[in-house]
Structures are given as structure tokens and as C-alpha cells.
Amino acid sequence: MSSLEQDRIGIIGAGAAGLITAHTLIQDGYKHVEILTRDPTPGGIWSAGRVYPGLVINNIQGEYRFSNLEQPPPMLSEAGDIRLSGQDLQAYMEKFVELFLPDRIRYNKEVISVRATARGGVDLPHDDNHVWTVMAEDVTTRVVETREYDKLVLCTGGCSEPHYPLGLSPKEARLAGFQGPVIHSSDYASRMQELLDAVKPASEGGGTLLVIGGGKSGSDIAAHMADKGRKVTMIFTTIDAAVAAPIPLPRWLVRGRFFSALSPHIELRTSLERFLHTTWVGSKLVHGFWDAYQWLAFKTLQVPNDSPLRRAPKLFWSLHANNQGSGALGLFYRLVNEGRINVIAPARVSSFSEDAQAVVLSDGRLVYADAVVLGTGYLSSWNKIFDGNVTVADISLQELGLGTHTLHPTSQYYRWDYTTLENSPPLSHPAIKSATSSIYRGIVPAKNILRRNFAINGAIGTTNVGYAYETTAHWIASYFRGDKFLRLPSSVEEALASASYNAAWLRKRYPDQHMCANDSVRSDFALWCWPQMLDTLLDDMQLPTMRSGGNALTWPFQVIDVKEIAHLKEEREALRTSMS
Structure with missing residues (x-):
């Protein structure tokens, strides 16, 4: 057989x-x-x-x-x-x-x-x-x-x-004396009722649900709980970039190759891509488009210039982009603008307080909470x-x-002379270099x-x-x-070299983010x-x-x-x- x-x-x-x-x-x-x-x-x-x-x-x-x-x-x-x-x-x-x-x-x-x-x-x-x-x-x-x-x-x-940052796991919360539920965002659906029971509606004098993290899961949960009448506070250092437009975009734009042509690939196969990513004029057009698209999202979602919701990476360099559609789906942004979700940013949570029902920020501030949701990744x-x-x-x-x-020894010789990749964000994760x-x-x-x-x-x-x-x-x-x-x-060595070449490209294309993923x-x-x-x-x-x-x-x-x-x-x- x-x-x-x-x-x-x-x-x-x-x-x-x-x-x-x-x-x-x-x-x-x-x-x-x-x-x-x-x-x-x-x-x-x-x-x-x-x-x-x-x-x-x-x-x-x-x-x-x-x-x-x-x-x-x-x-x-x-x-x-x-x-x-x-x-x-x-x-x-x-x-x-x-x-x-x-x-x-x-x-x-x-x-x-x-x-x-x-x-x-x-x-x-x-x-x-x-x-x-x-x-x-x-x-x-x-x-x-x-x-x-x-x-x-x-x-x-x-x-x-689920990833639990040091000092923020449910076990560490219990050891510190925190009495409310502490869950990861991945468990939200199965434990939602537990959160609703722990945090009563704001109209009844209920407490606060704290969401830690600026990713999609965190913003979805914050919006869902606030929409159910709960008082919500959200803490993050940066938030995911968002895309939105005042009207639904045409299918040829969102489901065609238009966006892909404006994003550099490891190999530029068409004359249009080579023009866009290897010339000065092309680079200006590319970055101008992405900057305008991000500006349009902020305007559609009515994000004020001084809002912490603008603490998002540039769309061109980002690996995460939350699609808010025509803005009608942007419930999270609307609730923040209405003051129904309190945002503390930039800030980082370091531990649970041993003296109060609160978390401790890296600058020493206390943020009180009756329940905590960790949108801290995986x-x-x-x-x-x-x-x-x-x-x-x-x-x-x-x-x-x-x-x-x-790194593969040959990686030092890899080069992509793309004008669109000049002036990239600085590295903040040393491991990315090695x-x-x-x-x-x-x-x-x-x-x-x-x-x-x-x-x-x-x-x-x-x-x-x-x-x-x-x-x-x-x-x-x-x-x-x-x-x-x-x-x-044809050999393991050739496969390793090819994989190393692609890894070098990812470090070039997403200099600060691709090593942040698991x-x-x-x-x-x-x-x-x-x-x-x-x-x-x-x-x-x-x-x-x-x-x-x-x-x-x-x-x-x-x-x-x-x-x-x-x-x-x-x-x-x-x-x-x-x-x-």
C-alpha cells in the first residue's frame, strides 16, 4: 500500500x-x-x-x-x-x-x-x-x-x-490579598458572569473593573463591560493602531492588492512596487498614504489630539491594526470619548498592592479595582x-x-535598499539583534x-x-x-540560510515588533x-x-x-x- x-x-x-x-x-x-x-x-x-x-x-x-x-x-x-x-x-x-x-x-x-x-x-x-x-x-x-x-x-x-506578567498572575494576586477575580482575557467568555457579579453596575454604586493591556482583546472587553453599565479603567503603555473610515471602503480597495502594493515585501516583483519602495517619490507617496489613512481613522473615531488613544504605533510599521469599519463598530472609542471608560496611559502595572484592593503602577501610584482582566498577550x-x-x-x-x-553568519550581508524602510523606529528589544x-x-x-x-x-x-x-x-x-x-x-544548510534571510527581512521590515510576538x-x-x-x-x-x-x-x-x-x-x- x-x-x-x-x-x-x-x-x-x-x-x-x-x-x-x-x-x-x-x-x-x-x-x-x-x-x-x-x-x-x-x-x-x-x-x-x-x-x-x-x-x-x-x-x-x-x-x-x-x-x-x-x-x-x-x-x-x-x-x-x-x-x-x-x-x-x-x-x-x-x-x-x-x-x-x-x-x-x-x-x-x-x-x-x-x-x-x-x-x-x-x-x-x-x-x-x-x-x-x-x-x-x-x-x-x-x-x-x-x-x-x-x-x-x-x-x-x-x-x-495565556501570558501572566511577573507579579500579576491570579496566584500572586491572592498572595497579595487581592479579593476580586483576576482573569486572563482568553477566559473572559467563560468567566464573564463572575466579573459582572464582582463589579456591580455604576448606577448602583458598583466598583471598578480594571483592564490591563492595549490590544484588541482588552479594548473589546473594556467596551463590553462598560456597555453593560460597569465602571471600567484601562491601563496600557501603547494601544494597537486602528483603521476606520467615515463610509465603508470599496471592495477593490480593502480586498484587492492595493494595500499590499503599498507595503514592502521581501521581493519586489512588479515595476509599481519597485517604484513605490525604491524611489524618493515612491517613498513619499507610500508614507503619505499610510499617515493619511491613520489620520482618517482618528478623525472617524473622533479621537482628540491629546487623547491617550493616539498612543499607537505608526500604521506602516505596525503588526496589529484593529479594523473599526466605518466607525459605527468603534464602540470602544466612543465609550472612551464619552468618559465611560477611564484610560490611564502611558502607564505600566508592576504588582498588586498588599495594603489595598488595588494594583501598583511602576511610578508608585495605586489604581483601585474590584476585578482585573489581563489583556497581556500569550x-x-x-x-x-x-x-x-x-x-x-x-x-x-x-x-x-x-x-x-x-543569527546566521551571512545575515550581516543582507541588504534591502528600500527608501520606504529608511528612518525606521529604534530597537527597544536587545534580543532582536541576536x-x-x-x-x-x-x-x-x-x-x-x-x-x-x-x-x-x-x-x-x-x-x-x-x-x-x-x-x-x-x-x-x-x-x-x-x-x-x-x-x-536541497539541504538543511540551504533551508537554514533561506529562513535566516527571511528573518533578517522581518527585522528590517518590523524592527521593533516581530520579536515581541511569541x-x-x-x-x-x-x-x-x-x-x-x-x-x-x-x-x-x-x-x-x-x-x-x-x-x-x-x-x-x-x-x-x-x-x-x-x-x-x-x-x-x-x-x-x-x-x-
Whole structure:
């Protein structure tokens, strides 16, 4: 029998990346594919336990769907915005599983370790003759079971392991004597009622809910609680950049290649991109556009010039941009302007007070609170799986090539003479100068490139999740199958050099931010220029790129649709047949 009949493929994570990867591999002919997830429902960060009424996703309509399943449009807002709610997206994931992945997901299974073991035994692996031994604990019964896979796909993403800053964890709050609930934003949906009970409505003389952090989750929660009549205070040093316009922008602008052309990519493939990013005039046009777009957002959201809400990075350099639509969706900004959310910024919380129901700021000030929500980000979801409780047979992040390492010797010679990248923000994280990732294309650890038994989907930061994860899934399928048409490095050294080149580019493009993200979400970034990045994956498979069409003058304005990649399986099959 072929490996399609024999190979057991395990996928860790049932978010969007895990679901489309499983479906693609099954469609390619693999018979033994299963997903492990610690959640009781599919969706990952959009599973039923993590969404709540009023939560709106940060993507525009059509950017969080797959080519084989239409996504029912949500109701229009009063301003004409079309945006999915978290519950809409969770229902979409449930429908996808019902139609394409019945009986393929093992729910409530939290992976606690991954080991490389000799085939048929528990000894240390010899050469490439090994399997992946996965230990998973049932979160309901606490029973630990072991499963073996010939190939493994990591789809755990970067938003599943809460990060608690030193001095701010729930345990440290209890030790300091803080009496109210202290939760991470990832637990907000499941513990919302606990917060509502702890902080009574302001109209009844209730206390204060404190939200720490300036990311989307923090602002969403602050707005949600304030909208329920609670007194809310929010503390941050900087807040995510926002995009907004007084009217819904046309589809060709928000769903075409216009924004991507104005964001420099590691490779400038068109004459327009070369003009925009390597000439003085082009640079002025690019930065003028992004500055104007950010100004428009502030004006649309009615953010005063002296407001702490302007403590956001420049949109051009930022990796995070909260889409507020036409402004009607900007509830958080409206509530801040109305004084219903109190903002303290710039400020940093250092600990809980031992003498009062309060937190202590770095300057010594006390901020009183009856409950605290930590919107403080996430740790890598890979740490616990590969480096937690490591035994002699466990494989570590460094051994597999998932961790960071010192810069490649050739990195000092990499240069991108882009005028748009001059006058970049200063580095504030010293580690950025000495550490780099080595994941080829953001999909395969360079050290493991020749084995074709391990891949990652969902670790690339992008705005069009559906298109990105589906294209990556096809790349992984060809990689696992050993397709001759898939262009790959011929050696580990070549893969390491390529990954190092891309890491150097990310340090150039996002000098202060890409190292701030955790390992499981920073293998690559393509916030605005995701079409170019995905064209690279299509080109690796020797498939047509720039599928939205257009000529030399019109290509930036063609609407991109995930249906463009609906027949990648058939296209790959045709190539496979022609090369057999």
C-alpha cells in the first residue's frame, strides 16, 4: 500500500488552520488523519467557550472562510459595515466540521508532550526511522493516553497559552490579598458572569473593573463591560493602531492588492512596487498614504489630539491594526470619548498592592479595582508540548528547530535598499539583534526539511486567514507526498540560510515588533502584503500566481477571492501526473 493508505497523520489544534489542513490532506488521499484539541468544540480561538455576544472579528467579510464552503453574510450595521461576529465564525467552523470532518476530531484532548521514538518501540529514534509519539490528557477524566503518528502538523497558533506578567498572575494576586477575580482575557467568555457579579453596575454604586493591556482583546472587553453599565479603567503603555473610515471602503480597495502594493515585501516583483519602495517619490507617496489613512481613522473615531488613544504605533510599521469599519463598530472609542471608560496611559502595572484592593503602577501610584482582566498577550503554545517536563526521549524546541537561535553568519550581508524602510523606529528589544527563527516559509523547521514528516500551519501572521491557511495546507500536502514539482531547498544548510534571510527581512521590515510576538505566531508576518507571501507558496508549487488578474495598470484594484484557489488539488494532481 502507498503511504496515503498507511501514514497516520496527527494534527494538533482544531482552529481554522487545523480544520483546513485536515480536510486538504484527506482530499489528497490520506486515510488516517485526525485532529487533537483540548476544546470541546471546533474553532480554536473561535471555539464556543471563547466567544461572547457582541464580539466582532477583526477581519472583513470573506477573509475568514474556505473555498469549499460559503460564509453566510452577517446583518449590515447601520453604517453599512459587513463584519462577522465571533458567534458567526464559530457557527461556520461547526458547519465545516459537520460537512467535511465528521468523526475526525478527538475533543477534550490536551497534548502534554511530543516525542520522537523508534518505529515500533519507545527507544530513541535512529536516523529518520521514527514516529511521533503524542501524549494527550483528557481534560474531563484526566486520563493520559499515547498515540503514534507518522507525520505531524502543528496548528496550535499563538493565542492559546495565556501570558501572566511577573507579579500579576491570579496566584500572586491572592498572595497579595487581592479579593476580586483576576482573569486572563482568553477566559473572559467563560468567566464573564463572575466579573459582572464582582463589579456591580455604576448606577448602583458598583466598583471598578480594571483592564490591563492595549490590544484588541482588552479594548473589546473594556467596551463590553462598560456597555453593560460597569465602571471600567484601562491601563496600557501603547494601544494597537486602528483603521476606520467615515463610509465603508470599496471592495477593490480593502480586498484587492492595493494595500499590499503599498507595503514592502521581501521581493519586489512588479515595476509599481519597485517604484513605490525604491524611489524618493515612491517613498513619499507610500508614507503619505499610510499617515493619511491613520489620520482618517482618528478623525472617524473622533479621537482628540491629546487623547491617550493616539498612543499607537505608526500604521506602516505596525503588526496589529484593529479594523473599526466605518466607525459605527468603534464602540470602544466612543465609550472612551464619552468618559465611560477611564484610560490611564502611558502607564505600566508592576504588582498588586498588599495594603489595598488595588494594583501598583511602576511610578508608585495605586489604581483601585474590584476585578482585573489581563489583556497581556500569550506565550508560545509550543513550549509546553516540546519543552515541558522533557525526558530523555522527548524532543526539544531547539532539537526540532522551532526555537530561536543566534543569527546566521551571512545575515550581516543582507541588504534591502528600500527608501520606504529608511528612518525606521529604534530597537527597544536587545534580543532582536541576536536571535532569529529558522522555520522555512513559516511552515517547516529548516533542521527537519528533508524528513517530510513535520509541518506547521497557522504560525504566519496575516489578515486573510482563509486564503493563507488553505494555500499553506496544499503546500504541506505536496511536501508530505514528496511531490517532485514542489521547489524545496536541497539541504538543511540551504533551508537554514533561506529562513535566516527571511528573518533578517522581518527585522528590517518590523524592527521593533516581530520579536515581541511569541514563537508560535512569528514564523513569518504578512499583515498587508499577504498576497505576495502566498504567491511565493503558489510559486513553490509551480502554480499560477496573482490569480485575481488584471494588467500592468489594473492588478492592484482586482478583488481577491478565496475561490481562486478552489481547485488547487486538481492543479497539483495535473502537475503530478505530468511529471510521473
